[in-house]
Amino acid sequence: MLLPIFPLPNVVHFPGAPLPLHIFEPRYRELVADLLARPEAERRIGMVLAARDADSGVVELLEPGTAGRMIACEALPDGRSDIVLLGEFRFAIEREIEGKPWRQAIVRRLADEAPAIAADEIDRLRSELLDAAVPVARETAERCGFSLEDLASLARPDRFPLLVNRLAAALDLPPLRKQMLLAEPLLERAASLAGLLRSRARVLDALRPWRHLAAFPDRQ
Numbered sequence: 517m518l519l520p521i522f523p524l525p526n527v528v529h530f531p532g533a534p535l536p537l538h539i540f541e542p543r544y545r546e547l548v549a550d551l552l553a554r555p556e557a558e559r560r561i562g563m564v565l566a567a568r569d570a571d572s573g574v575v576e577l578l579e580p581g582t583a584g585r586m587i588a589c590e591a592l593p594d595g596r597s598d599i600v601l602l603g604e605f606r607f608a609i610e611r612e613i614e615g616k617p618w619r620q621a622i623v624r625r626l627a628d629e630a631p632a633i634a635a636d637e638i639d640r641l642r643s644e645l646l647d648a649a650v651p652v653a654r655e656t657a658e659r660c661g662f663s664l665e666d667l668a669s670l671a672r673p674d675r676f677p678l679l680v681n682r683l684a685a686a687l688d689l690p691p692l693r694k695q696m697l698l699a700e701p702l703l704e705r706a707a708s709l710a711g712l713l714r715s716r717a718r719v720l721d722a723l724r725p726w727r728h729l730a731a732f733p734d735r736q
Contacts, residue, residue, distance in 0.1 A: 519583055519607070520547055521619040523566035523575070528694035529582035531603040531628055532678045533685035535563065540596045543617035548597055551586050559586040561601055562623060564609075565695045578695050580606040580626055603681070606698065628677060630702050641706040642676050648713035649683060655720045661686030680706045687712065 522537075522544070529535045539548055551559040564581035568574070584601030591597050607623040630638050646667060653664050662683065670679040684697045684705060689712070697705050 517623050518613065519560055519562035519621060519623050521562045521564055521621050523564045523577055525566050526691050527563060528565050528691055528698055529563040529584055529603050530681040530685040530698060531582060531605055532681045533603045535584055535601045535603065537599050537601065539599055545595055547618045548589060548599060552589065560584065561586065562607060565691055577609065579608050580699060582606055628702055634703060637703060638676050641703060641710065642673065642679065644710040645679060645683065645706060646671060648710050648717055651717045652713055652720065661688065677702060680709060683709050
Protein backbone atom coordinates (compact mmCIF):
# COMPACT_ATOMS: atom_id res chain seq x y z
CA MET A 517 0.00 0.00 0.00
CA LEU A 518 1.25 3.47 -0.89
CA LEU A 519 0.67 6.02 1.88
CA PRO A 520 1.51 9.69 2.29
CA ILE A 521 3.70 9.97 5.37
CA PHE A 522 3.24 12.75 7.92
CA PRO A 523 6.15 12.73 10.41
CA LEU A 524 5.72 14.75 13.60
CA PRO A 525 8.04 14.97 16.61
CA ASN A 526 5.38 14.80 19.31
CA VAL A 527 2.43 12.80 17.95
CA VAL A 528 1.84 9.05 18.17
CA HIS A 529 -1.40 7.83 16.64
CA PHE A 530 -3.19 4.61 17.61
CA PRO A 531 -5.69 2.46 15.71
CA GLY A 532 -9.27 3.30 16.62
CA ALA A 533 -8.36 6.69 18.08
CA PRO A 534 -9.31 10.06 16.55
CA LEU A 535 -6.49 12.51 15.91
CA PRO A 536 -7.20 16.21 15.20
CA LEU A 537 -4.55 18.02 13.16
CA HIS A 538 -4.11 21.63 12.10
CA ILE A 539 -2.78 21.77 8.54
CA PHE A 540 -0.82 24.90 7.59
CA GLU A 541 2.31 23.96 5.60
CA PRO A 542 1.81 24.38 1.82
CA ARG A 543 2.82 20.79 1.01
CA TYR A 544 0.32 19.37 3.49
CA ARG A 545 -2.38 21.73 2.23
CA GLU A 546 -1.73 20.16 -1.17
CA LEU A 547 -1.90 16.71 0.41
CA VAL A 548 -5.32 17.44 1.94
CA ALA A 549 -6.59 18.62 -1.44
CA ASP A 550 -5.24 15.42 -2.98
CA LEU A 551 -7.03 13.30 -0.37
CA LEU A 552 -10.32 15.13 -0.84
CA ALA A 553 -10.21 14.19 -4.52
CA ARG A 554 -10.09 10.49 -3.61
CA PRO A 555 -12.94 8.17 -2.53
CA GLU A 556 -13.58 8.49 1.23
CA ALA A 557 -12.24 5.01 1.96
CA GLU A 558 -8.86 5.92 0.44
CA ARG A 559 -8.20 9.20 2.28
CA ARG A 560 -5.40 7.85 4.46
CA ILE A 561 -2.33 9.48 5.99
CA GLY A 562 0.46 7.53 7.65
CA MET A 563 1.39 9.17 10.94
CA VAL A 564 4.95 8.45 12.09
CA LEU A 565 6.87 9.74 15.09
CA ALA A 566 9.97 11.68 13.99
CA ALA A 567 13.04 11.79 16.23
CA ARG A 568 16.14 13.91 15.55
CA ASP A 569 19.49 12.34 16.37
CA ALA A 570 21.26 14.59 18.90
CA ASP A 571 24.68 14.08 17.30
CA SER A 572 24.03 14.03 13.57
CA GLY A 573 20.82 16.05 13.43
CA VAL A 574 19.33 13.43 11.10
CA VAL A 575 15.57 12.94 11.50
CA GLU A 576 14.66 9.28 11.92
CA LEU A 577 11.19 7.84 11.41
CA LEU A 578 10.30 5.57 14.31
CA GLU A 579 8.23 2.54 13.40
CA PRO A 580 5.58 1.36 13.49
CA GLY A 581 3.35 4.14 12.26
CA THR A 582 -0.43 4.28 12.15
CA ALA A 583 -2.53 4.81 9.06
CA GLY A 584 -5.40 7.17 9.76
CA ARG A 585 -8.36 7.85 7.47
CA MET A 586 -9.44 11.48 7.15
CA ILE A 587 -13.03 11.57 8.43
CA ALA A 588 -13.47 15.34 8.76
CA CYS A 589 -11.99 18.41 7.11
CA GLU A 590 -12.83 22.02 7.90
CA ALA A 591 -11.35 24.46 5.40
CA LEU A 592 -10.27 27.81 6.85
CA PRO A 593 -10.42 31.12 4.93
CA ASP A 594 -6.63 31.49 4.57
CA GLY A 595 -6.08 28.04 3.05
CA ARG A 596 -5.27 26.23 6.27
CA SER A 597 -7.55 23.45 7.46
CA ASP A 598 -8.48 21.43 10.52
CA ILE A 599 -8.78 17.72 9.88
CA VAL A 600 -9.52 14.61 11.93
CA LEU A 601 -7.92 11.23 11.26
CA LEU A 602 -9.38 7.99 12.59
CA GLY A 603 -6.65 5.43 13.19
CA GLU A 604 -7.13 2.27 11.16
CA PHE A 605 -4.02 0.06 11.38
CA ARG A 606 -0.34 -0.02 12.30
CA PHE A 607 2.23 -0.30 9.54
CA ALA A 608 5.92 -0.78 8.84
CA ILE A 609 7.67 1.17 6.09
CA GLU A 610 9.04 -0.97 3.25
CA ARG A 611 10.56 1.85 1.21
CA GLU A 612 10.03 5.54 0.54
CA ILE A 613 8.91 6.76 -2.89
CA GLU A 614 9.82 10.07 -4.51
CA GLY A 615 7.57 12.23 -6.66
CA LYS A 616 5.40 14.27 -4.29
CA PRO A 617 6.00 17.42 -2.19
CA TRP A 618 5.22 15.31 0.88
CA ARG A 619 6.93 12.08 1.91
CA GLN A 620 5.29 8.85 0.80
CA ALA A 621 6.13 5.20 1.26
CA ILE A 622 5.15 1.67 0.41
CA VAL A 623 4.00 0.23 3.74
CA ARG A 624 3.16 -3.19 5.11
CA ARG A 625 0.11 -3.54 7.33
CA LEU A 626 0.80 -5.01 10.79
CA ALA A 627 -1.67 -7.23 12.60
CA ASP A 628 -3.19 -5.79 15.75
CA GLU A 629 -5.67 -8.48 16.71
CA ALA A 630 -5.44 -10.78 19.69
CA PRO A 631 -5.39 -14.51 18.88
CA ALA A 632 -8.68 -16.32 19.45
CA ILE A 633 -6.97 -18.84 21.71
CA ALA A 634 -6.11 -16.02 24.12
CA ALA A 635 -9.74 -15.41 25.17
CA ASP A 636 -9.06 -16.05 28.87
CA GLU A 637 -6.03 -13.75 28.86
CA ILE A 638 -8.03 -11.06 27.07
CA ASP A 639 -10.76 -11.24 29.72
CA ARG A 640 -8.16 -10.97 32.49
CA LEU A 641 -6.41 -8.01 30.86
CA ARG A 642 -9.69 -6.26 30.11
CA SER A 643 -10.68 -6.52 33.78
CA GLU A 644 -7.25 -5.29 34.90
CA LEU A 645 -7.41 -2.32 32.53
CA LEU A 646 -10.87 -1.27 33.65
CA ASP A 647 -10.07 -1.77 37.35
CA ALA A 648 -6.95 0.38 36.97
CA ALA A 649 -8.53 3.04 34.74
CA VAL A 650 -11.69 3.69 36.75
CA PRO A 651 -10.00 5.36 39.76
CA VAL A 652 -7.83 7.46 37.46
CA ALA A 653 -10.86 8.62 35.50
CA ARG A 654 -12.78 9.29 38.71
CA GLU A 655 -10.03 11.48 40.14
CA THR A 656 -8.72 13.24 37.03
CA ALA A 657 -11.29 12.86 34.23
CA GLU A 658 -10.62 16.35 32.84
CA ARG A 659 -6.87 15.76 32.64
CA CYS A 660 -6.40 12.06 31.91
CA GLY A 661 -8.21 12.14 28.57
CA PHE A 662 -10.97 9.63 29.33
CA SER A 663 -14.06 9.58 31.52
CA LEU A 664 -16.08 6.94 33.34
CA GLU A 665 -18.60 7.17 30.49
CA ASP A 666 -15.83 6.47 27.97
CA LEU A 667 -14.77 3.40 29.91
CA ALA A 668 -18.34 2.12 30.13
CA SER A 669 -18.73 2.42 26.37
CA LEU A 670 -15.52 0.42 25.81
CA ALA A 671 -16.13 -2.28 28.41
CA ARG A 672 -17.70 -4.87 26.09
CA PRO A 673 -15.44 -7.87 25.37
CA ASP A 674 -15.61 -7.29 21.61
CA ARG A 675 -14.20 -3.77 22.08
CA PHE A 676 -10.99 -4.88 23.76
CA PRO A 677 -8.60 -3.59 21.03
CA LEU A 678 -10.43 -0.26 21.03
CA LEU A 679 -10.22 -0.05 24.83
CA VAL A 680 -6.47 -0.64 24.75
CA ASN A 681 -5.75 1.83 21.97
CA ARG A 682 -8.06 4.58 23.19
CA LEU A 683 -6.45 4.45 26.63
CA ALA A 684 -2.96 4.49 25.09
CA ALA A 685 -3.89 7.50 22.97
CA ALA A 686 -5.51 9.39 25.86
CA LEU A 687 -2.81 9.01 28.52
CA ASP A 688 -0.47 11.98 28.86
CA LEU A 689 2.77 10.09 28.29
CA PRO A 690 5.99 11.24 26.60
CA PRO A 691 5.92 10.56 22.84
CA LEU A 692 8.72 7.98 23.02
CA ARG A 693 6.84 6.05 25.71
CA LYS A 694 3.73 6.08 23.55
CA GLN A 695 5.82 4.86 20.61
CA MET A 696 7.02 1.96 22.74
CA LEU A 697 3.38 1.06 23.46
CA LEU A 698 2.46 1.25 19.79
CA ALA A 699 5.32 -1.11 18.92
CA GLU A 700 4.10 -3.77 21.37
CA PRO A 701 1.69 -6.54 20.32
CA LEU A 702 -1.85 -5.88 21.53
CA LEU A 703 -1.78 -8.10 24.62
CA GLU A 704 1.60 -6.76 25.74
CA ARG A 705 0.34 -3.21 25.14
CA ALA A 706 -2.67 -3.93 27.36
CA ALA A 707 -0.46 -5.32 30.14
CA SER A 708 1.87 -2.30 29.95
CA LEU A 709 -1.07 0.09 30.10
CA ALA A 710 -2.55 -1.69 33.11
CA GLY A 711 0.77 -1.26 34.91
CA LEU A 712 0.97 2.43 34.00
CA LEU A 713 -2.58 3.04 35.18
CA ARG A 714 -2.04 1.18 38.46
CA SER A 715 1.04 3.32 39.14
CA ARG A 716 -0.91 6.48 38.41
CA ALA A 717 -3.77 5.36 40.66
CA ARG A 718 -1.30 4.74 43.51
CA VAL A 719 0.16 8.23 43.12
CA LEU A 720 -3.32 9.79 43.13
CA ASP A 721 -4.23 7.82 46.23
CA ALA A 722 -1.06 8.94 48.02
CA LEU A 723 -1.74 12.59 47.16
CA ARG A 724 -5.40 12.54 48.21
CA PRO A 725 -4.80 13.82 51.81
CA TRP A 726 -3.11 16.96 50.45
CA ARG A 727 -5.25 17.58 47.38
CA HIS A 728 -7.40 20.16 49.13
CA LEU A 729 -4.33 22.42 49.43
CA ALA A 730 -4.33 22.94 45.65
CA ALA A 731 -7.46 25.07 46.02
CA PHE A 732 -5.65 27.33 48.52
CA PRO A 733 -2.09 27.84 47.22
CA ASP A 734 -1.49 30.74 49.63
CA ARG A 735 -1.80 28.32 52.57
CA GLN A 736 1.01 26.05 51.39
